Every structure is written in C-alpha cells, then in structure tokens.
Amino acid sequence: MAETIRKITNSIGLPRIIITLFFILTCVMAVLLELPIDMLTHQVLVRIGMNGVFVLAMVPAILSGTGPNFGLSLGIICGLIGGLMSIELNLYDGWGFAAAIVIAIPIAVIVGWVYAQLLNRVKGSEMMIATYTGFSIVFLMSIGWLIMPFKSPEMVWPIGKGLRVTISLGERFADILNELWEFPIGKVKIPTGLLLFFFVCCILVWLFLRSKTGLALKASGANPKFSLACGINVDKNRITGTILSTVLGAVGIIVYAQSYGFFQLYQAPLMMAFPAVAAVLIGGASAQKAKISNVILGVFLFQGLLTVSLPVASSIIKEGNISESLRMIVQNGIILYALTKVNGGE
C-alpha cells in the first residue's frame, strides 16, 4: 500500500498533490464561510480565459526544447503594440480587437525570430537568458512608450510626454469576448466567448502538434540527436517553437486586456511570464514535456486557487493581502520543483 502511494506521489509530484489538496481545501472553506459561490465561479472562469493563452504559449516553447518561455514578456510587448495601434487607428469593438491581433502577430513573428536566434546560441542556459532578455526589453520598451509617436488622446498623457501607464479599453473592446454569447447557468454567468477563444487556441495548437512540422518540433525537443539523425533541422524547429510561443504571448495579452479592461504599459509585463510558467508546471508539465491537457488543468488549478483563496484569506485575516504571498510561494515553489528535475550540468 505504502509502495503504491509512493509510486503515485512520485509520478504526479508532491508539490502538485499539495497544491491540488490546498485548492480543494480553499474551495471547502469558501463554502463553509458562505462566500458567494456563483460570483467566485464566474471569476474563476474569467481568470482561466484571461490567462489560458499565456499558459498555452509555454507548450510550443517547452516542446521545441527551449524550456518554459521565461521571456514571454517579449510576446506581450508585441501584443501591446498591436493593441495600441488598433486604438490609434480609432477602431472599435470586434474590429478593434481583431485589428489588434492582426497587427500584433507579424510583429511577434519578427521579434520571435530574432529572440530564437539568441536562444539557439545559448543552448543549455535558455531559461536564465530568456528571463533577462525579457526583463531588459521591458525596460527598453519603457523608454519606447515614452517616446513613441502615438497621438490618440486616450493614450498619451494630457500634459507631459509619452503614453499613460494604464490605457482604458472601456469604450473600445473591453469585455468583447467575455460578453460574447454570455449566458447564465443558475446565477453563474458563463463568459462563453472568452472560454471559446481559449479552447479554439488550444485546438489549433493541438492540431499544429499533429502536423508534419509539429511532430518534427516535438522530436527536436525530445531528442535533438535523434532528430539530427532523422534529417530534421533542430535549430529551425526551435525557431518555430519560439515564434509560436511569442505569437501566443502577443495574442494572450490582448485577450487578457479586453477582460481586464486596460492595457498596462511600462513595468506591467515584467513578471507576467512567471505565473504562466507556474501554471503549466502545476498542470503536470516539466521543463521538457508539456501537453495541452497540462495547460487546461494547470490554468484551472492555479488561477482557481488564486481567485478563491483571496476572499477566503481576507475573511479569515482581515488586513493585508495574504493571497499575494501565497501566490509567490506556490508559483515559485513549483518552478523550483521543476528545476530540480532538469538534468543538466553533469
């Protein structure tokens, strides 16, 4: 009995079990504390949709062998540029949203390509380099936000120079996906469009991974030497994976922003990669392997835990934001756990 338990623990990983149990515990607490369950469920669903694409962006990166994309902020910045252009063009509603994505994607492809060139030169240390590339580009772009020639009064400071820190989407395309085909089940409002968008993205990536290129990409990540002997160009596949991840990051921020209601510039994208990395790892992925199911499960567990734990914690301890500390511990704990499973060095 003890043997089988240990086997299960090993295959799932202790941290994942703890997190799952913890999530169940907070849910039970939420019920016991008589918190508004319907509201919470709605919030959880929205958070899944908001963050899902970011988490999905980890899959091509991990599978192509570059490890979790800690440089996701590059993609996010591309998405922000797309979004800002859409506002600058004075587009509204569906057109605004679509234009943002359409403009962002080619930018993300170019940025992803350049970024991939870098990652191909630093094989074995991708995670660290990716993190710092992301960090430094965020600050470089902070200068960019100050000096870019955007004119729209919604975006620039009325006095002084540069773009605002947060740019409201209220009139433009805020909640465009959330409210699309929204319907209530009981008291719970289901953000149909948002979830649908996320699932469609998942299916597209899933289909891609079954295509010739996708399979080659998976092989390159799983065993570069095998791929070489099969005549597969490993570096090219790593580039494809990185580009795809960057594009998904760009799309991700637009989806995130329409639900959040704002574009956040300057330092906001700095740490955005970490929750996404943590989510996919919680879902059962490792630094070398990931599946679409890991994405869905991971984003549900992680965002669910964060959403539910916030009101639960604050109703137990009135002051302070305990769920923020909790997020840091869970998020970085799972990344550390995954790092101990990476075979490197020796």
Next chain:
Amino acid sequence: MAQINRIHLSNNKDKTVLKKIKDIFMKNIVTIIFLVLCLIGIELSGLPIFFVVSELVTRLTRNSFLVLSLIIPVLAGMGLNFSIVIGAMAGQIAIIAVTHWGVTGIWGFLLCVVLSFPFALFFGYLTGKLLNKTKGQEMIASMILGFFANGLYQLTFLFLVGTVIPMKNDVLILSHGVGVRNTIDLSGGLESTGIKYALDEIWKFPIFYIIIILCGLVLLYFGIKLAVDIIKYRRGNKKPFMNNCVKYIFNITVCLILLVVSILIMTGDSSLSMINLPMITAFVIVILCLFNTLIVKTKLGQDFRTVGQDKHIAKVSGINVDKVRVLAIIISTVLAAWGQLIFLQNIGTLNTYGSHEQIGMFSIAALLIGGASVSKATVGQAILGTVLFHTLFIVSPLAGRNLFGDAQIGEFFRAFVVYGVIGISLGLHAWRKRVELKNKLRT
C-alpha cells in the same frame, strides 16, 4: 587542437604593444563602455563634482560588502548567486528583532551581526542543498529561490508576527496587532531607536587625507622595490628589473598623480576636502577583500577552485563536491546578511518588504560591470564595478532629463542597463561554453 595552440603561441610572440593594448581593450570592453557612459552621464547631468563624489563614497561603503559576498560562489563554479537576497532577509530579521528589543547604536549593530549569523547559516545550508539538486541551472534556481523565499518572508512578517509569533510593539507592528509595518525607522528622531550610522559614525576622516597617506605608503613600497631591483641590475641580475620596469613606472605615475591631485584638493578651498570616509565601515570592507583574496591561498580555497573548474575531476580526486558547494553558498549567504546590515545602517530606514528585493540584481550587475564574468570574479572587479554602477545610478535620472527632457528615461535606461548587462554576460558565458564544448567534441 595542438596545432592551433602552437599557432596561437607563435602569434603571441609577435604581438606588438599596440595589439596588446587592443587585447586589453577587448577583454575589458564592458567596463570601458560603462566608464564612458559614466563620464558622459556626469557631464550631461551637470551635477557638481562634490555631490557626485560624496554620494559615491557613501554608496561605495554602503554596497561594496554585498557585492563582495558574491565572489566565493563564482570561485566555486556556481555562477552568480542571486540568492544573496535570502542572506539579506536574514539580516533584516535580525534588525527587526534588535529594533524591537530596543538595542541601539553600535551594540545594536553587533547584536544584529551575531543574531543574523545562525539564520544566514541555516538559510545558506538549505540554499546550498537545493542548488546541489539543480546543478547546471544554479543561477535561475537561485533567482527563483529568492522570489520563493520572499513569499515566505512576507507571509512571516505580514501574518505570522502578532499571531503565531508573539510580538507587541506599537512602533513596529501595524495598528491591528498583526504584521510588521512597511517602513521601520532605524534612527528615530531625537533619541536614537535603531542602528542608523552605527558603524559609519564611529570615526570619520577626510577621504583625501587617506588617499594621500595611502599613496605615500604605496610610493614608499615601490620605491624600495625599485631600488632593490636597480641594485640587482647593477650587479648583473637584469631579469627582475626588466620584467617589472613597466609595472613600476605605471604604478608610481598613477600614485603620483593621485597624490598631487589630493594635495591640491586639500590645500585649496574646494568643498571636496570636506568629504569624509566612514573609517570603520571601510575597514570592514577591506577585511572582507582580504578574506576573499586570502581564502584562495588556503586548502579550502583550493577546493573551491578545483570544484569550480571541474566537478568530475574534483570528485575523482576525493573532494566532497556537494559539501564544498554548500559551504560556498553558506559563506556567501552569511556575508550577504552582514552586508545588508551595513547597507541598512547607512540608509537608516528599513523597508520591511522591499529593501532586500533588488539587492541580488543590483549587486550582480555591479560585479559584472566591473569586468567579472559568470566564472571569474575578483575583488578589484567588485570594487570597480560598484563605483561605475553607482555613478551611473547617481547621474542617470538628471542626465536623462537634460538630454530628453524626462528624468524617467534616465531611470528606465538605468534599469535596462542593469538587466541588459546581466543578460548579455550570461549569454556570452553560455555561448562561449557551447563553442568550447563543440571544439572539444570535434577533437
């Protein structure tokens, strides 16, 4: 490979002085770029030299210790230790406790030193254990570990203090009795309540007097050496003189220039003559420099170096690699804890949830700017890097404002530079390692 080496050797011989200079230039390219950036920044900012220098002296004594705490893990091949943040936390735990007990001044400081030691020791041990499990990924692991520990730290001081950990103190604890306040004043108005300037204020002395004295001593030393070599030269042993001739001339000239400049400053009515150096803090930093240099000459230091060069060979020759690595991290963590104490006694306010966060990043950037790399770092690089990094820190907002009409641009540029320099040097290191590996596989 052997052939390549031979070609390389013969090339070395024909190298002209010009080429040598170019080599030195290329090897120190990062440092030189920053030197230029700093000079431009000083010029653009239009800040008075007095302000820059006095601010720099303060920041140098404040930050050097932390930067120096990074050297030993580099020696042991564990790269840049981002987890010195955890050491800083240990220091802050001690400060909070000591401030709570109301021990102030130098005694408070010493108590902090003693109290932070076991915490740092324990944290360092755990960090080392973890890094042994993530060999080859030490840097990202230590960085994420810093974030993780920060979560635990917040949890402890926001929610456990006042609930699980009993602590009553109206000044330190938030009004509802749970959690430590955001900022803790370490000086506290008229009557001192903390350890502000505990070390700095013990003895201050004009910095240019010190430079004069040091230059005098160095001149004396080289003078004697030169004399000895000249005597040897006369007796027919030409070798030492010829070998060291350039070195002597260079060192003596530099010392003389410094001496003359310092004397001019002290005798003139420049405000620069009023800049004081906190002697005890400086003394402590010098001791750490000595420690870092001397440890290389001990058995322990040799173990660090061996492990740093090749884990496998170290293991085969009977060194307990894991233990040596843990020890390196423990030393680094303890030093970081003490470094944070020096840092905070100078700043005078503890930002409970923020003071430690940037420590790792800033210290590492400083070290790298000084010309260090992931696999090599010296005391000189640490000090030089701290000087350059903080010069940039002082001047960049104003330089940005004067250049672009926006101080924020300067600040963003500074942050970009911090992250960029870390990213670039990590990238270069990884790239070189790969090229080396490729060459090795080919031969």
Next chain:
Amino acid sequence: MTQEYTLQMKDISKVFFNNKVLNSVNLNVKSGEIHALLGENGAGKSTLMNILFGMPVIHSTGGFEGEVIIDGKRVDIKSPKESLDLGIGMVHQEFMLIPGFSITENIKLNRETTKNNLLSRVFSSKLKTLDTKSMNRDARECLDTLGMDVNEKSKIAGLPIGHMQFVEIAREIDKRNIKLLVFDEPTAVLAESEADNLLNAMKTLADTGIAILFITHRLDEVMQVADNITILRDGEVVSLKQKEQTSVSELAELMVGRRIEGIMNSNKDEKSFDDKEIILKIRNLRVSMRGEQVKGINLDVRKGEILGIGGLAGQGKIGIANGIMGLYPTQGEIYLEDKKLELNNPKESIKNGIGFVSEDRKGIGLLLDSSIELNIAMTAMQMQNKFIIKLLPFTQMNKGKIRKHALKMIKDLDIRCRGPHQMTKRLSGGNQQKVCIARALTLNPDILLVSEPTRGIDVGAKKLVLDLLVKLNNQLGMTIVMTSSELGELRSVCSRIAIISEGKLEGILMPTDSDVDFGLMMSGEYHKINRGEAL
C-alpha cells in the same frame, strides 16, 4: 613465496545480472615488474580493474568472489579511496587534469601541502595556508624522475598531450606509498615518439621497484617493455606468458580466439559478390567523432552483400557509418552508384536511400517517450512525406496509416510489445533495437548501415536481431553494412569483414580466415609484421 608479489588476485569471479563476466581469474604482479594485461573489448579487463579499485559499481551489483592480496596481506577494498591508501594508482586514459591549473596544482590535487596559520589553529584545518614552495619542490622532483624539463608552474592548457600524460604519472608517483601503478591504454592518444618516451618512463619507474600493470592492445609495445603477459578472453585467463617465450602472432591469436556462434548466414560462403556492382564507394573518408576518429578510409561495398566492419573500441569503426550519415564533421568522397553524395548533410544521406541504425540506441535511435508507431514512422514522415494528410498549406499526420504500418512491422519483425501505442522506453533492449531497424526499413533504403546491433541486449535477443538482418539480406537482397565489436558475430553473418585500426583500414578478411590474421589486424600489427617479412 607469496611475499614477492605486490599484487595477487586469486580466483576472481564476477557476475553481472546473471552474466558471468569474470571466471576465476588469477593475476600476479611482482614488484619492479611490468605486467601486461591483454584482451579484446569485453574480455573483462575493466571489470577486473574496477574490482581492484573498489569501484561502487562492483559493490552495488553484489560484489565479487575470490581474493585480492597486496604484499602478502589479504585486503578488502571497498572504495577507490581505500585502494589509494593501499598504494595502488591509476593513470587514466582520459586525462584527469584541470586545464586552468598549473602542473603543480594538478599533481597535488586534493593532496596539497599546507601550513598552519592563526585562523586555521582557531577554526578548522581547512583554513590552512597552501605551502606553494614545498608543493612546487615536490612537483619538480617527480617531473625530474620522469625526465621532464617543463616548468612546474606552467598551466596544463597548452601543453602537448604527451606532457599531460606525464603529469598524470607524476601525480601518481608523488603519492609516496605508491606500490602498484595501473596504466590503462596510456599510449592510445600519443604520437609514436611520445609513446616511446612513455615506455621508457615506465621502465624507469619499474626499476625503482614499483609494480606496473600495463593494459593495452598494442602488441609491439607489450613485446617492448613487458616482462610477463596475462591474456584475458571472455572473462577467463587463457594464457600467462613470459615475454621471451612468445611472439606477436601468438599473442594475437590468443587474444582473439575462435568463438563459434553457428553459421547463421548459410549462403554467404557460397555466393561471391566480387562480380556484383559497387553500390557504395568510400574514398579517403575522414570523420571527426570524438573517441572514434576515422583518418582516411577507402572502402567499397558491393550490392547485396553483408559487409562487416570490425576492430577494437576507439579505433574508428563506429565513425564510418556516422560519417556516411553526416552526423559528425566529415571529409572525403562518398559515391552511391557513381553519384557523389553531399557530405555533412543527414537529409541528403537519407534521401539517397541510406538507412541507419545507430549504435547509441537510447541516445540517438529512439524517442523514448513516444510510441512505437511514431518512432517507426517519424523519419519516413519527415523525409519522404509518408503518413501525411495534406490540406494545403496544412498537414496532419495520418494516424490510420501509421497504425497499419506499425502493426505490419511489429508482426514482420516480431517486436514483443503491448501494442503500437506503447512507449519505446518500456521495451526491452532487443525489441527497442527492432523498432530502430523498423524505422530504417520504413524508408525502403538501398543500403542499411547497422552499428553495434547487439550491444546491451541479451543472448536470445541477439540471435533474433542477427537472424533478422540475414533475412533482410537473403529475402529482400538488401545491402547491409554492419559495424560490431563482436568479431564472432561478424564472422557468423558477414561475407567480408573490414578491420579498422587507428582510424585506418587495416585489411579485409573473409570470415573463414585464421584467428592469427584477425588478431594481428585488430591490434594493428598485421602490416607491421608483413612489412617486416618483406624486408
């Protein structure tokens, strides 16, 4: 009587996973003697040394039988450290040197001389200062013993390889109590003149009373320096000779021996391929593969034959197939039926009809975390667009077709598995090998290169794999180039066997040729001797 021997190993037997690798081996080395230990790969030399050095791998697999006696005293060596304490040293084939350290530092690695200082007295002995002067003095002394006039303070990086070897030796003799020194293929990496220096140094050392155990396959060197020679074959001592009573050819024959594994390819001897067209022509092939350098080989492969490539490990035989596939940097010319093949491009090699089964099954041969069917289909899918549904510009894998093909392969090759969806890492070695072969066959290759097809798989499975190759050859007429370290296996399957020594083609033999010829060729003595006779 026993006192005169520095080392005695008596009746040593060792079983690895039901596989007897050593069978009551005896080895005796006197002080001042150079004792050569000869044997093919897998003869048991390294296991014997692992026992002598108390390597963990021995104890974690159930220990060994027999006794080790040092200076007449029975010892029980449990760790490498203990063997060091007993005065046994090893000069490694792969240098254990740190390039960034000076010669002195390397010689004194973890045995540094130290002095007390204030801190070390108060705290720990770890803080003792290094006594650089005395360390340099010791190092100088050792280097002088070996007749090496390099400055002891210079760095290892940049030294010629021969010097590095000497630094390794200097480290061993610096251990004051050294009684027995093991040289593991020390001349393998050296140029001829350097090798001569080394052999002289060995003699000098032996004259000081140190016992030397010399592991090698270079028979002329054995004849040059050794006093006595023990020959191992298949885990048994086949002979103990004194140098004066033997010759190079005798040693060669003893080393190889004849292991009959049954003639598996019945028609190989009947058919002659001499009149068949040349399907693969290799000219001056050079491959930079670490540890398996190919240094200029000419070889012709005829249509429909099974050509064997044999030789000792590290001589370059593995590099040939890898070079043809473009997996390692390659120079020279390769012609496929008169068409010149583009080198260093695996894609080209595959597209031109060369199938490859790698020697590194788990590292290169398989996607361990993927299913059998995906493994089988992968190369054909990527290179020949098989098993793909095209919806331009999009593609999807054709799961049905893959499944059908995989099932056929599983049946044809008799792969024992739970089904085509099973992950390859859960298969046994023999079945994994069959998956690799299936993947190569899916490409419908004209030539199949198979490297070490039976490495690491059990006896029953070995026969199945070899039978399969013969079947492919006989029934489909497929040309096969089989590289193997097991001479017996090559002799039972191949029609011709090319022997590679020191990166060059030593000669081509028929399976029926004598053991002496095989032995001489494997140890690279064939030409030297024939040249000698010609003179």
